Amino acid sequence: MTAIRVSEVVGSKICVAAEDGHTLHNVIADRIQAKQDVQLSFAGVERLTTAFLNAAIGQLYGEFSEEQIRQHMQVIDATTAQLSLLKKVVDGAKRFFRDPKQYRANSGVDDEE
């Protein structure tokens, strides 16, 4: 399994912009689509936001099943703070994509054009 270094895909240690998250998302989604395993390395990442992680990883839950993601994805070299942020994003994405209508009703979250 080859690791995908987040900082290499983004071209920076600063992983904060949703736009950069989309770039990473496309790389991961292609791998999962091809049934390949993804080892995501956060080595060297200095700054991270939920906006970046939602674009990179959160939206995968709208495209693949939780089982597919769990089967193919693995996180390495992440700090506790980075894991905590990622967990918040993943839990939110799971709740959202399991039942978007209910999630919107409970949290007020809705579509924005």
Add this chain to the structure above:
Amino acid sequence: MDLAITNLDHSYQCYCALTRIAAAVANAPPGRINVDCSAARFISSGMTAHLQVALAPWARSIAFTNLRPEVKVALAKNGLFREKVQERGRTTIPLTKFHPSEAKRFAAYSGEHLRDKGIPRMSQPLEAKFFESIDELFQNCALHSKADLVFSCGQLFPKMRVLEFAIADTGIGIAKSLERIGKFYRPDRAIEWAMHHGTSRIGDVPGGLGLKIIREFIELNGGEITVVSDQGFWQMRRRSSVAKLLPFRFPGTAVTLKVDTSDTNFYDFATPIDPGSIF
């Protein structure tokens, strides 16, 4: 046109005064605007970012007059004027203008001015949480406010162990951002909603958790956060919050964080997370 300002800190009364200035500037006829500062003994560093947004329509033809020397020096250190003043302690994070697409430049700016520049070291968990918060704030400007410009600045008060950081944008504001998704709240209630529920979803991407994460951080830190957007004012100080309407609208969104730098909470470091359990 002549305007006058008094002390500007982060109290509700001062934001009433700031929005009064913004309303006057928005309706001003073309020409030079003189801002009489003789009654101002103190202008908070963070307020200079917010002033930039309030004065944005006339930024090139505004003159600040009758400034007290100490106020003039403080504002010059902050970078409000072309004339620069060197400071010894390097406690100022200079006023800087960004385009919302410049997230990396913003991250570099905040890192450069907050690390190893005479600012006492915060604990590693606190520093990580602080940077996470301001990056989330900048992303909110980029993703939701549809802003043309973002202004940021800050100041460390070493003796008080307080770091003040401000970010203001010229966007549509939180209430209007929610209106676009069919949610109609009074401007102060719209801020309250954003502080507790996170953000709206964009296409197939769940939105960032931005303001919610920041509120949770400041709540634990025991600091202060003030958010002004359109006619809304929302402030949390020492874990107690208040939401009010302002008499006039602010032409964008202004956020000021005051962080207790002596905080030794562990934040996300307290509970280790198993990477295998993430997905």
